[in-house]
Amino acid sequence: MSRRIKSLQLRLTLELALLFLVASSLAVGGLIYSASLTAGSLADRELGLRAEDLARHVSLDNAGTPRLELPPELKQAYDAAGQQSVFEIRDKEGRLVDGSTPELGAMMGRWPAADSEPSYFQLSRFGPSGRDYSGISVQLDSAAGPLSVLVAQVAGGNQLVDSILREFVFDVAWYVPPFVGVALLLATYSIRRSLRPLRTVSAEASAIGPGSISIRLPEADVPTEALPLVVAINRALDRLEQGFTTQRRFTANAAHELRTPLTIITARLDSLEGNGQLSALKEEIARMNRLVEQLLCVARLDSIALDVSSPVDLRQVAEEVVGSMAHLALAAGRTIALIGADRPVVITGNAVAIGDALRNLVENALAHTAPGSEVIVEVGRDGGLSVLDSGPGIPVEDRPRIFDRFWRGKGVRTEGAGLGLAIVMEIARAHGASIAVSERAPSGARFELRFRPA
Amino acid sequence: MRLLVIEDEDRLSGILKSKLGEAGFAVDIAGSAGDAEAALELINYDVAILDLGLPDGDGLAVLAAARRLGKTLPILILTARDAVEDRVSGLNAGADDYLTKPFALTELIARIKALLRRPGGVLGITLDAGNVRLDTVGRDLTVAEMPVNLSRRELAILEQMMRRFGRIVPKAVLEEKLYGIDEEPDSNPIPVHVHHLRRQLQAANASLAIHTIRGVGYILTENKE
Numbered sequence: 001m002s003r004r005i006k007s008l009q010l011r012l013t014l015e016l017a018l019l020f021l022v023a024s025s026l027a028v029g030g031l032i033y034s035a036s037l038t039a040g041s042l043a044d045r046e047l048g049l050r051a052e053d054l055a056r057h058v059s060l061d062n063a064g065t066p067r068l069e070l071p072p073e074l075k076q077a078y079d080a081a082g083q084q085s086v087f088e089i090r091d092k093e094g095r096l097v098d099g100s101t102p103e104l105g106a107m108m109g110r111w112p113a114a115d116s117e118p119s120y121f122q123l124s125r126f127g128p129s130g131r132d133y134s135g136i137s138v139q140l141d142s143a144a145g146p147l148s149v150l151v152a153q154v155a156g157g158n159q160l161v162d163s164i165l166r167e168f169v170f171d172v173a174w175y176v177p178p179f180v181g182v183a184l185l186l187a188t189y190s191i192r193r194s195l196r197p198l199r200t201v202s203a204e205a206s207a208i209g210p211g212s213i214s215i216r217l218p219e220a221d222v223p224t225e226a227l228p229l230v231v232a233i234n235r236a237l238d239r240l241e242q243g244f245t246t247q248r249r250f251t252a253n254a255a256h257e258l259r260t261p262l263t264i265i266t267a268r269l270d271s272l273e274g275n276g277q278l279s280a281l282k283e284e285i286a287r288m289n290r291l292v293e294q295l296l297c298v299a300r301l302d303s304i305a306l307d308v309s310s311p312v313d314l315r316q317v318a319e320e321v322v323g324s325m326a327h328l329a330l331a332a333g334r335t336i337a338l339i340g341a342d343r344p345v346v347i348t349g350n351a352v353a354i355g356d357a358l359r360n361l362v363e364n365a366l367a368h369t370a371p372g373s374e375v376i377v378e379v380g381r382d383g384g385l386s387v388l389d390s391g392p393g394i395p396v397e398d399r400p401r402i403f404d405r406f407w408r409g410k411g412v413r414t415e416g417a418g419l420g421l422a423i424v425m426e427i428a429r430a431h432g433a434s435i436a437v438s439e440r441a442p443s444g445a446r447f448e449l450r451f452r453p454a
Numbered sequence: 455m456r457l458l459v460i461e462d463e464d465r466l467s468g469i470l471k472s473k474l475g476e477a478g479f480a481v482d483i484a485g486s487a488g489d490a491e492a493a494l495e496l497i498n499y500d501v502a503i504l505d506l507g508l509p510d511g512d513g514l515a516v517l518a519a520a521r522r523l524g525k526t527l528p529i530l531i532l533t534a535r536d537a538v539e540d541r542v543s544g545l546n547a548g549a550d551d552y553l554t555k556p557f558a559l560t561e562l563i564a565r566i567k568a569l570l571r572r573p574g575g576v577l578g579i580t581l582d583a584g585n586v587r588l589d590t591v592g593r594d595l596t597v598a599e600m601p602v603n604l605s606r607r608e609l610a611i612l613e614q615m616m617r618r619f620g621r622i623v624p625k626a627v628l629e630e631k632l633y634g635i636d637e638e639p640d641s642n643p644i645p646v647h648v649h650h651l652r653r654q655l656q657a658a659n660a661s662l663a664i665h666t667i668r669g670v671g672y673i674l675t676e677n678k679e
Contacts, residue, residue, distance in 0.1 A: 259555060259556060260463055260465075260466070262556050263463075263466060263555050263556035263557070264463075264465050264466050264469060266556045266557070266558060266559075267466065267469045267470070267473065267556075267557075267558075267559050268469060270473075270558050270559035270560055271469070271472075271473045271476070271559055289556050319624070319669075319670050322622075322667060322669070322670045323622035323624060323667065323670050323671065324622070326622050326665070326667045326670065326673050327620055327621065327622075327673060327675070330665055330673060330675060335665070335667070336667060337667065337668030337669050337670075338667070338668060338669030338670050339668065339669050340669075374668075377669075
């Protein structure tokens with residue numbers, strides 16, 4: 001096969017099919033060959049029996065001359081056969097006792113005397129009929145003493161043997177295709193079955209992502225031949241996970257260690273009375289505080305599977321977030337409002353994480369909305385949680401990328417580190433919630449988290 | 455007023471001691487859970503500030519020990535934002551407020567004062583915000599030292615807002631407080647009372663502003679101009 005077949009299953013099946021065809025052809029060929037051998041020896045035995053038959057009917061007449069006295073049915077058979085069978089009998093001195101065909105007599109005269117050990121011969125295009133004969137020449141004892149008997153028969157003249165042989169070959173040939181077919185089906189099934197653990201492994205492998213690096217491929221049912229590959233992949237995953245964990249732990253530790261000095265700096269700065277430079281410094285420290293918090297949040301989301309199995313009242317979460325951020329909004333010269341459902345909207349999730357997500361969305365909205373305008377948090381009765389601002393909105397071409405870590409819009413004031421929306425995305429993903437960004441008329445953006453109803 | 459700061463980070467507790475001292479508090483420092491429990495047992499502090507991450511034990515254990523000793527002093531928990539579960543269990547375990555690290559000193563002082571202003575607290579009698587002073591016992595209100603007359607409902611609303619100065623006062627809290635004032639069914643909803651209150655504060659030239667946070671409640675802040 002010049003073109004490589006990539007499918008192991010297809011390749012095995014094709015090779016097996018080829019193997020089956022060769023093997024069954026050999027088997028059929030062998031059967032035919034041995035059948036024809038059997039047929040040949042059957043024919044030889046029949047010739048021997050005929051010779052003995054003929055010899056048995058030779059006796060000495062009154063004058064002491066050997067004579068052939070065939071029973072009528074045998075005589076008729078030899079005569080009517082139309083030279084299907086020919087014979088010739090001579091006594092030990094080589095004198096002709098009887099014969100069916102003069103040509104045979106002429107030929108036999110040239111041959112050495114027959115032996116008690118039968119000798120077989122072939123005659124091609126013999127006699128008036130010009131057919132092929134196979135025959136036997138043997139010395140036999142009779143009532144008239146030892147005789148040389150020669151019997152020949154038209155080759156292939158034995159119809160019984162031939163028809164048995166033909167029928168046998170035909171039958172065998174008939175059985176071969178279904179046999180090959182069934183065997184191939186069984187083989188295909190067995191190949192599929194043997195490959196099933198590999199398919200399971202593939203399915204497992206495709207589930208491995210940055211969020212699920214602790215998954216290992218199952219080694220239990222994998223065939224021995226494929227096991228080294230699976231084991232090697234698992235080892236590679238071990239090393240990757242170790243790397244990931246180290247990196248995450250580093251981020252978490254770094255952020256954590258940064259927090260204490262930041263708290264101290266914040267406190268010291270707070271206690272200073274100063275000029276505009278000091279307040280600029282305070283703003284910078286506030287930004288850094290936020291960044292460290294977000295880094296910690298990202299590291300936490302990366303390393304710990306979020307427990308999203310508790311009942312959460314979205315209305316209550318929104319109320320707490322809006323309430324706790326109201327003074328920030330006012331300090332920034334904006335306002336904030338909560339609208340929508342005025343009754344509990346209960347979903348299944350993690351209230352703290354949803355609060356974090358909402359806080360990030362609100363921070364984002366406050367940063368982008370115009371001074372004096374209102375940021376609106378809306379709780380939908382159907383499990384929607386939206387944040388609306390009246391800023392410039394998000395250009396359509398940017399929308400797929402705004403949830404990437406450290407992504408920041410072009411020409412946008414470098415307010416944050418670009419982690420907020422990535423955090424929102426992670427939290428939404430952990431909840432199986434969808435997140436949609438849309439336009440708001442006349443201007444502004446609307447971020448909507450849609451949770452599955454409890 | 456005597457304050458216990460339970461914090462193992464020396465640099466931070468040092469700043470807290472000096473700055474809270476400047477704000478008029480007498481501050482003791484406990485650097486470990488053991489020290490804290492001993493100090494709480496010995497001295498009747500007015501407020502304790504408790505960092506949950508202590509070297510020799512869980513801060514929540516200190517909290518539980520204080521409550522077990524029958525100490526009813528307000529306890530404010532300092533916690534990291536990534537340990538929000540701590541803050542939830544802290545509040546459940548009897549903490550009165552929490553603040554996430556890093557925090558602004560002014561915020562900490564405001565929170566401490568708010569705790570002290572609670573009914574029964576040390577500062578519970580007189581509330582000050584801007585040029586407004588409210589005597590919660592005598593129900594006397596002065597703006598820039600001029601007496602101002604308000605209805606009982608308006609006074610009750612203002613008191614709640616002053617107790618939580620700079621922080622959100624949920625509408626539900628106001629409803630609850632007003633419900634206890636008298637039995638007769640209230641014809642006016644809270645926004646109407648707030649509207650009246652706002653007008654009268656303005657008329658009296660109060661340096662305070664009441665902001666409405668739609669759907670949540672109100673915030674009392676100092677006027678910017």
